[in-house]
Amino acid sequence: MTVSRALPLSRPDRLAGRLGVPLLLGAALAWPFLTVRTQPYLLQLSLNILIFAVLAVSWDLLARTGQLSLAHAAFYGLGAYTSALLATRLHVPIPLAMLAGGGLAVVCAVGLGLLTLRLRGIYFAIATLAFTETLRVVAKQVRFFGAATGLVVPPLFPASLVGQYLVILAVLLATLLVSWRVNRSRWYFAFTAIRTNEAVAAVMGVDVVRFKVAAFALSAFFAGLTGAYYAHVFLFINPFEVFSLAISVGALVAPIFGGLYTTAGPLLGAVVLRAGEEALRATIRSGHLILYGGILAVVVLYMPRGLLGVLVALRLRRPPAVAVGPAPPAGGAGR
Amino acid sequence: MALVALLAVLAPAAAQRAGPVRLGAIIPLSGPEGVSGQAMQKGYQLALEEVNGRGGVLGRPLELIVEDDKGDPPTGAAVFQKLVTRDRIDILIGGLQSAVTIAVVSQVLRQPILMAWTGAAFSGIERDLVKDADWFFHYHPWDYHNTDSLFRFIKSTGAKTVAVAHEDGPFGAGSIDAIRAFARNYGVEVTFIDAFKSGTPDLTPLLTKAKGANADVFVFISFAQDVVPIVTQARQVGFAPKLMIGTPPSWPIGYERLAAGNNVAGLALWTPENRHPASQRFVSRWREKFREEPTSYWGPLAYTNVVTVADAVNRAGTADRAAVTRALAATDYEGPIGRRLTFKRSLVGRYQGFTSLIAFQWRDGKQVTVWPEEIAGGRLQYPVGYGR
Numbered sequence: 001m002t003v004s005r006a007l008p009l010s011r012p013d014r015l016a017g018r019l020g021v022p023l024l025l026g027a028a029l030a031w032p033f034l035t036v037r038t039q040p041y042l043l044q045l046s047l048n049i050l051i052f053a054v055l056a057v058s059w060d061l062l063a064r065t066g067q068l069s070l071a072h073a074a075f076y077g078l079g080a081y082t083s084a085l086l087a088t089r090l091h092v093p094i095p096l097a098m099l100a101g102g103g104l105a106v107v108c109a110v111g112l113g114l115l116t117l118r119l120r121g122i123y124f125a126i127a128t129l130a131f132t133e134t135l136r137v138v139a140k141q142v143r144f145f146g147a148a149t150g151l152v153v154p155p156l157f158p159a160s161l162v163g164q165y166l167v168i169l170a171v172l173l174a175t176l177l178v179s180w181r182v183n184r185s186r187w188y189f190a191f192t193a194i195r196t197n198e199a200v201a202a203v204m205g206v207d208v209v210r211f212k213v214a215a216f217a218l219s220a221f222f223a224g225l226t227g228a229y230y231a232h233v234f235l236f237i238n239p240f241e242v243f244s245l246a247i248s249v250g251a252l253v254a255p256i257f258g259g260l261y262t263t264a265g266p267l268l269g270a271v272v273l274r275a276g277e278e279a280l281r282a283t284i285r286s287g288h289l290i291l292y293g294g295i296l297a298v299v300v301l302y303m304p305r306g307l308l309g310v311l312v313a314l315r316l317r318r319p320p321a322v323a324v325g326p327a328p329p330a331g332g333a334g335r
Numbered sequence: 336m337a338l339v340a341l342l343a344v345l346a347p348a349a350a351q352r353a354g355p356v357r358l359g360a361i362i363p364l365s366g367p368e369g370v371s372g373q374a375m376q377k378g379y380q381l382a383l384e385e386v387n388g389r390g391g392v393l394g395r396p397l398e399l400i401v402e403d404d405k406g407d408p409p410t411g412a413a414v415f416q417k418l419v420t421r422d423r424i425d426i427l428i429g430g431l432q433s434a435v436t437i438a439v440v441s442q443v444l445r446q447p448i449l450m451a452w453t454g455a456a457f458s459g460i461e462r463d464l465v466k467d468a469d470w471f472f473h474y475h476p477w478d479y480h481n482t483d484s485l486f487r488f489i490k491s492t493g494a495k496t497v498a499v500a501h502e503d504g505p506f507g508a509g510s511i512d513a514i515r516a517f518a519r520n521y522g523v524e525v526t527f528i529d530a531f532k533s534g535t536p537d538l539t540p541l542l543t544k545a546k547g548a549n550a551d552v553f554v555f556i557s558f559a560q561d562v563v564p565i566v567t568q569a570r571q572v573g574f575a576p577k578l579m580i581g582t583p584p585s586w587p588i589g590y591e592r593l594a595a596g597n598n599v600a601g602l603a604l605w606t607p608e609n610r611h612p613a614s615q616r617f618v619s620r621w622r623e624k625f626r627e628e629p630t631s632y633w634g635p636l637a638y639t640n641v642v643t644v645a646d647a648v649n650r651a652g653t654a655d656r657a658a659v660t661r662a663l664a665a666t667d668y669e670g671p672i673g674r675r676l677t678f679k680r681s682l683v684g685r686y687q688g689f690t691s692l693i694a695f696q697w698r699d700g701k702q703v704t705v706w707p708e709e710i711a712g713g714r715l716q717y718p719v720g721y722g723r
Binding site: 038039040041043044045047048051140147148149150152155158159161230233234235236238240241278281289 | 410457464
């Protein structure tokens with residue numbers, strides 16, 4: 001069943017909405033060809049932003065069920081290690097190795113999910129953190145995995161920054177598509193019901209564990225794939241980098257900043273945070289991190305629905321430019 | 336993407352080719368290694384003042400653009416692109432952490448530039464990425480050079496046995512295989528090896544076990560934050576080997592005032608007590624300019640980096656890469672590090688600078704150089720007889 005929950009829009013708004021996505025997509029596709037010769041710095045920076053955006057959007061998928069996961073770094077690291085080991089030890093072609101990285105992340109997410117998704121709130125967060133730490137310690141101890149020293153990894157498209165960009169853009173588009181489809185299907189109601197009141201959702205017939213495991217698996221797949229991508233683009237992984245708590249925390253900060261439980265919010269949050277951080281770093285040589293932290297604190301304190309919530313509120317407050325047809329029903333904002 | 340595009344507006348205008356000779360440095364000014372990166376930046380300042388005070392290079396001013404990699408590999412890769420394409424640097428210098436170095440090298444492989452690199456001790460870099468590269472000059476010793484220096488020093492003391500405690504990250508655990516191999520080669524028996532998590536407040540169980548191994552020398556491979564707990568808690572458990580040797584990247588601030596830290600030895604590329612005239616001149620200029628003591632070797636190493644690159648450009652008579660590469664390869668420089676710098680082949684790399692460390696011993700708050708003998712400022716006290 002497909003459910004339509006469009007915002008109440010005037011015709012110009014609808015037109016802008018219809019044009020907006022193709023325009024953005026066109027710009028994202030044209031971007032590497034416009035910048036590769038004149039501004040490869042911006043293109044390189046875009047890789048970092050897109051990696052961050054995939055992590056943010058995929059983390060949000062699980063958050064929609066009300067679970068705060070700190071296992072995103074675990075799946076990211078699993079993807080990185082799986083792909084690196086397959087490519088270096090078994091000489092598996094890199095694209096296949098990357099997919100295998102995502103696949104193993106899914107397998108582990110399902111296993112971990114079945115064990116832990118009955119836990120809620122802080123208990124679930126601690127269980128996922130423990131899982132990440134366990135993987136980090138194992139990777140650090142086992143010589144086959146490169147132990148604490150880490151692994152040097154073969155490159156993906158070594159001669160082409162454009163090729164590297166297009167791969168991570170494709171991964172991001174796939175993540176956005178999944179996120180968008182989830183929010184326009186009956187899964188949306190299941191996730192929202194689980195997040196709002198798990199007991200009531202169960203009484204209403206929602207298979208809570210199944211939906212949570214599915215969300216966990218989807219979320220893990222993209223994290224694993226992105227970890228694999230990271231390994232083959234930056235050519236070195238060690239347990240401290242790829243199983244770092246900073247990855248899990250970064251993945252949850254962007255959706256909170258941009259707007260939780262939406263597709264556009266985590267994307268917006270990731271782009272604004274990473275590009276903003278770089279802009280601050282380039283303009284304020286010392287102390288930019290203080291300003292960056294201050295901006296984060298203001299958004300969290302005064303914009304509880306994130307940047308997207310503010311944008312939607314501003315648009316709803318604006319009177320329609322052209323009155324078309326009957327008055328639209330209320331509700332649906334912010335998704 | 337629109338926000339990223341905005342960055343273009345914020346950026347400086349494209350460099351003029353006829354202007355100054357431009358160096359670009361990638362170092363960590365923030366993050367866990369920020370203190371070392373800031374010391375490097377000060378070393379650069381001293382070198383730039385000196386070079387430009389003498390008329391610059393090729394009759395043009397020498398300009399240095401420093402970028403903060405934050406200790407983060409993707410940031411290192413991105414700022415490399417900025418330096419090369421936007422700032423149009425002629426030569427890339429700097430470098431501290433191995434992971435960032437690999438990310439930068441991954442870019443240089445695609446976009447060759449002369450890389451006069453100070454940091455990164457992980458020898459996997461030369462083995463897997465820059466083997467035989469004619470664009471990579473490495474100033475800092477590799478990890479196997481460091482371990483070789485450690486065991487040559489231990490051997491020089493006459494010690495027969497050694498106990499090792501190391502932090503469990505890449506810094507500490509990465510050299511364990513080499514430690515076993517070098518110990519065998521130098522005829523020193525390793526009676527104890529154990530790991531600890533950096534930042535652990537109570538290390539007495541580890542130190543009690545190390546004490547039980549009854550080795551002549553105790554080596555701890557740790558970060559600065561673990562040094563004080565190790566030396567003070569060793570006293571608490573009555574662990575008094577003939578010599579304690581620490582190898583932190585930099586010693587904690589205030590260590591010189593720690594009574595329990597007296598007579599502990601350390602290995603480094605350089606110490607402020609180095610008696611070489613160039614080193615003493617460097618220290619006095621540092622004190623004058625920054626109103627502080629230089630605390631780590633990253634300052635003089637960064638200074639050496641800029642001065643030797645500038646000298647190579649002058650000798651080459653052009654900033655052209657091939658010519659500067661040949662000139663840099665012919666470097667023979669004796670500066671603040673106090674030893675001659677030339678570039679020779681390492682295990683697999685083409686241009687390796689320093690290949691050994693020196694040993695010092697803390698005496699009344701000073702790092703007295705004790706090994707090798709030819710540059711020693713004092714005799715090693717051995718056995719020490721650490722009290723409780």
